[in-house]
Amino acid sequence: MASKKKRIFLVLFALLVIGGVLFWVLHRPKAATNVVTIYGNIDIRQVQAAFHDDGRVQALLVQEGDRVHKGQLLAELDPVRFQDAVARDKALVAAQEQILARLLAGSRPEEIAEARAQVAAAQASLANAEITYKRQESLAAEQYVPKQNVDNAAASLKTARANLEHSQQALTLAIKGPRKEDIAAARAQLAADRAALALAERQLQDTKLYAPENGVVQDRIVEPGDMVSPSTPIFTLALDNPVWARAYLPEKALGKVRPGMRAEISSDSFPGKRFKGWIGFISPTAEFTPKSVETTELRTELMYRVRVYACNPQHELRLGMPVTVRIDLQHNTPQNLPQHPCAASDGEQ
Template sequence: MISKKKRVILAVLFLFAVGAIAYFLLHHSRGPTDQLTLYGNVDIRQVQAAFDASGRIQQLLVQEGDRVKKGQLIAKLDPTRFQDAVHRDMALVSAQKQVLARLLAGSRPEEIAEARAKVAAAQAALQNAQLVWQRQHTLADEQYVPKQSADNAGAALKSAQANLEQSNQALTLAIKGPRKEDIALAHAQLAADQAALALTQRQLQDTQLYAPADGVIQDRILEPGDMVTPGVPVFSLALDNPVWVRAYLPEKSLGQVRLGMSASIVSDSFPGKSFSGWVGFLSPTAEFTPKTVETTDLRTELVYRVRIYACNPAHRLRLGMPVTVHISLHDNQPQNRPPDACGGSQ
């Protein structure tokens, strides 16, 4: 007959054995997991929207918290002086076009006719100068007139000959038209004026600021009336579609994860809701675990930074939000997906 004390001892030993077996089965006999769990945060991505011109802000069209689309007009500068510069350069281009057209058209028929008439007049003047010189030369030889009169007639004859030559050259130039070098110079000047016009038109366009990407206005840094120069931020734009999660992969799990593998993302803000994503980046270098990252491993272990892309059309995932990433290691073949491969609504 077993005493009551012995029965208690046997019961305690039995419970201890059962607990030891259970601990062994749970911690030593469990097979490898088919899912990798990472912890991280939705990465903060921003764009500083700035004008590419100097001037005074005339109008801001959005407020903090407004959602904007890529290419949406969000701010304007005072365009007055830029419009004046455009009008000036348009007038210069128009004037130079007329100069070039005149050169290409060549001499007008009336101009050639005028040159021919001048040649005829010069020929008549030369004939008359020859007759006068002959008479004065004869009279001077017979001493009826001073020799100076003959000399004057000879000078007039030479002048008439030079005038005829000048008229002939003017007629030749009128027939040939402008020099090709003058036409080339006019073409070059027109090109320079058109380039100046294109620049001032571009500067006028730069008085309008457009959203560089889809996102949310995070900060409205300046106000109407402020002076700006190129590169001075006017708005801070938060980019939230797609978003990506910055997490850290333990070194021992590096061989299990490849680019393009599907992942699911969960957040405490949306219990029971899972966001689909994929592995978009694996750091080629190892680093020590940052203090801000929570993992189940020791912080002294080497890790690799990993980026998990996630579609966010409903804008539920917010920048900086802590999330948990699950990557299935079973039947999860990598796919070639670009960062903008988001599909339907989440």
């Protein structure tokens, strides 16, 4: 009987110990982790390259899959119409320059001399008209000539005086030269013609399409001979350096991760290799919301979209590739990165 009670006691004691151990394991404080691990896929930027003006495509110089660098010539429009416009505007500028130069130079000495000669001729005509009028008036008083002759002589005298006044004004204008308002108008017209020429030259340059950034030709949309407009894309370029991982951060880690913190990206395609990255964007709104009103437990299930950038000089990270992102929380102060941090570093290890 004593032995049976002892066995029961031992069994109860063992159950009590096991229960205590399980309770401690399940309710012990969890150690704070220093690394946040999230998962996502690689995404890239795209550029729709197009011409600035309407025209017919003359040449396409790259194919789908070609890697291009910033400033590389990609395509050309037929330039004939634009070349003609440049030639026309150059001629207009040259003509207006001559007009302005003529106004600035003023009257030539020969023109002033001619005006003086006309004044002298008008003075001689006036003197002769005065003599004729006096003679006709005397003869009419003696009734040797009809009254009509006197009237004709008087009209000729008035005409001679008017011609002299006209010649004197013409001489004054020749000496003073062009009006300042005419010179200002000529300058303004020349400026307008030069602006039109600059626009025509810019449009001629825009018949060549250059790559805006380094990237890969993803789509070739048109063919030589097609008519295109500024709204017609010619190529789709994939800008794959840097790339970013589109991942989701749980609400529990939201207060630990901030833009500018360093991160590492790894992929199953490159076992053991990690690409250096940085947190570029954290969405201000939750992506996954189970209900409109969350309990304390459901609030911890909210997810926030994160964009983790990574340099990709060898173009190993490709669109859609699944990746793992590790964010070390120790000694990871957010930094202000330059606009193109991959330009000065290879970005991987």
